[in-house]
Amino acid sequence: MYRYLERRLVEHLRAFLRRTYNLDIANIVVEQPPKIAFGEYALPLAFELAKKLRQAPRKIAEEVVAGVGAIPGFEKLEVAGAGYINVRVNRAELARALAADLPQDDHSRQDQPAAVDVPAGKVLVEHSSINPNKAAHIGHLRNAILGDTFVRLLRFAGREVDVQNYIDNTGVQVADVVVGFLHIEQKSRAQIEALAAGTRFDYLCWDLYARVSQWYDEHKSNREARSAVLRSIEEGNNEVAAVAELISLAVLKRHLETMDRLDIEYDFLPRESEILHLHFWESAFAKLKDAGVLIYETEGKNSGCWVMRRAGTSSANTPALEGVEITAEKITEEDQKVIVRSNGTVGYVGKDIAYHMWKFGLLGRDFGYRKFFRYPNTHDCWISTVEGEKDHPHFGDVAEVYNVIDARQSEAQNTVIDALRGLGHGEAADRYTHFSYEMVALTPRCAAELGYELSEDDKARSWIEVSGRKGFGVKADDLLDALIASAGREVDGRHPELSATERGRIATQIAVGALRYFMLKYTKPSVIAFDFKEALSFEGDTGPYAQYAVVRASNIFRKGGLDADAFGEDAGNKLSAEDFSRFLDGESGNDIWELWLAAAKTSYVVGQCIATTEPAYLAKHAFQLAQLFNTFYHRYPILSEADEGRKKFLLTTAAVVRRELIRILRTMGIGVPSVM
C-alpha cells in the first residue's frame, strides 16, 4: 500500500515539474522522515532543483507545495527546514485499506491491475549446491536460508520460481570419500550400502573425509588413488562409479532431510554427471568456439588448452581500437582462464557455462528427469538422469537467474556471464545475478570450544574459517539439535501443562525461527563470525522476539474470547473512516499510527529486498514491527479498555499487525508457535 502511494506521489510531482519548470527529473528521491510527526514521506527535491532553477531551496519547496495540487490519498504537503518537503498521507484512508487487506492495487491503482507489476517469465533460483560427500555445515545453512528466503520473497511478489540445487557428484570431494571407504576402510559396496541406510550417514562421511585428507598427506602416493577413482567415476558403468553414486545419493538425501527441517524445499536437482553424460558441454563447446569466446592457446604454460579471458581483466596490453579483430585478441597468460585442459577434459567453469545456457534455454539439450524425493507435504523433488520419466515438469528456459553462491566464486560467476555475453546472449547475461554473500566463520572462542588448537595469531583474529577438509566446523543438524534442546528447556519450564509432543513442536518452531533469523539479520557482505552464545539467544534482535510479539497478539484475542484470524479478516468493516480518524489523526495518534505505518510497509520492503537482493531488510522490518507492537502492547491495555469504540480500534490494530507479522515471518520461512 505504502509503495503505491509513493509511486503516485512521484508521478504527481513529475507531472508538476514538467508543466511548471519544463524539467524531466528521471529519479525523484523519496525518503522517510526521521520522525513520524514530520509526515510519511520526505522529499529533498528542492535542494536538487536549487541549482537548476537558480533559486533558494526553500522558495522552490514553497512553489511545489502550492502548485502540485491535491493528490488522492494524501492529506497535505508542507515545507520544513531549509527546503525539505514533508508529505502527509490520509491516515484513516491508508489504515482502512490495510485493515481490509485489499489486494494491493485495488485500492491504490484502480486503473492498473496488479499483474502489470509482475514481470513476465519464470525465475530460477539456484542455492545450496552442497558437495554430496559429507554433512551440511553452518556455511551451507547461510546459503540455503538466504536462497530459500529469496525464493519466498519472489513468490510474495507474484513471481513463478523454480528452485534448483546443483549437485556436483563427480568431483574430487565425492571421490575422496569413495577413496576413504574403499582404500582406508576397505569396505565392500554392500557394506557401504548398509552404512548408507543407517542414520546420519553424512556424519560418518564427515569424519571419513577429514581422515582421507590426512591419509593423502601421509604418503604422496596415496593421492594416486584419488585420480584412479575420479577416472572411474567419469567413465561410469563400473563398481567404483556405482559406489560413488550410492554415496552421493545417500548424502544428498540427508541434505534434503536437513534442509526440510528448516522448511527448505527444492524442485529440481541437476547433477554434474548428467551434464557430462548428456553431452551438454559438447553443444556449448561448439557454440563457444564459433563465437570466438574460447581461444586455443599454442604457447606458454597453458599450451594446448582452450582458454577464455578471465572476468574482470581488461585488454590493457592490446588497446581495443575499432576494427581490431576481437576474436584474435591475445590474452596475457595471467589473464587466461583455462576452460578445456590440454588433455581435452572440461573444467568446472566450462560445465557451468553449459548449465547456464541450459537455464536460459539456449543450449538445445535437456536433462532426463525422475522423481527423487517426496516431502512430507507431498511436494516432489526431481533429479536429473540420463533416461528419465516421460511425464515431468518443464524446468529451465527461464527469464531470470539468481545463483546463491558465496563471494569467493564471483570471478567464476562473472566468467560465465562474460561467456553468455560473448555468445551474443547479452539479454540473458543482464538477467543473470550472482547472489553473492560472505562466508560463515567461527569466533576464536567458538573454535576453541570445538577443540581447535589456537595459535597466538588465531586468538587475535576476529574469526577463523571453517574447513571441511579438516573436519572443522559446526554441522547443521547439530546446531539445530542444540537450538531445539535449548528452546525446549524454556518451553518445558513455561508450559508444563502441554503434552511432550506439543512442547517439542513449539521448541522446534522457536529453534527454526532463531536460526533462520540469525542467518538473515546480517547483510550479505558481512562475514558472520559464528558463536553459540549469539546463535542460541532468544532475546532482543532475534527470531523468537518477533514470534513472541505474534503470540502476545494472539493471547489478547484468546483471553478476550475472540478468534484473531476471523477478527482480522473483516477488520476493515468494523470501523468507519471517522473511527480511524478519531484514533489516528493528530499528535495523540502518532505512536499508534507509527505502528500502522510500519505494518503497511511490508510489500514496499519486499520490493526493496528483491531489487537489492538483500533479505536482511525483511528481518529488520520484522524486528521493527515487533518492537513497535511490543511498545503498543505495553502502553495500551486492550481488554480492560472501557470505551467500546476505542477497544474495537485497539483490537483491530492488534489483529492487523498480527496478520502482517505472520506474513513477514512466513516469508522468512519462520512459523509462529501457538504459545510461548
Place this chain on the structure above:
RNA sequence: GGGCCCGUAGCUCAAGCGGAUAGAGCAUCGGAUUUCUAAUCCGAGGGUUGCAGGUUCGAUUCCUGCCGGGCCUACCA
C-alpha cells in the same frame, strides 16, 4: 603484482540512488501501578564513522592516496 570485499559505541551489527540530531541488539548500571504471561517494556552511560585530502548546499555513503584485515588470482570443484 592484479581484482573484489570489509573497517561505525566495550562486543555483534544497521543506516533505501549522498540528506534532518549516525541507530539497534548484547553487555553494564538503574527502574516497570501484583495488567492482554517479563522470551517484554522504560531509562542511563557509551561515537573525531581507520587516517589524510577532494567533490557537494550537505559525505558513514561518491572520488584519490595511505593504514589495517579478509577473499580470489590451479590444466581443483
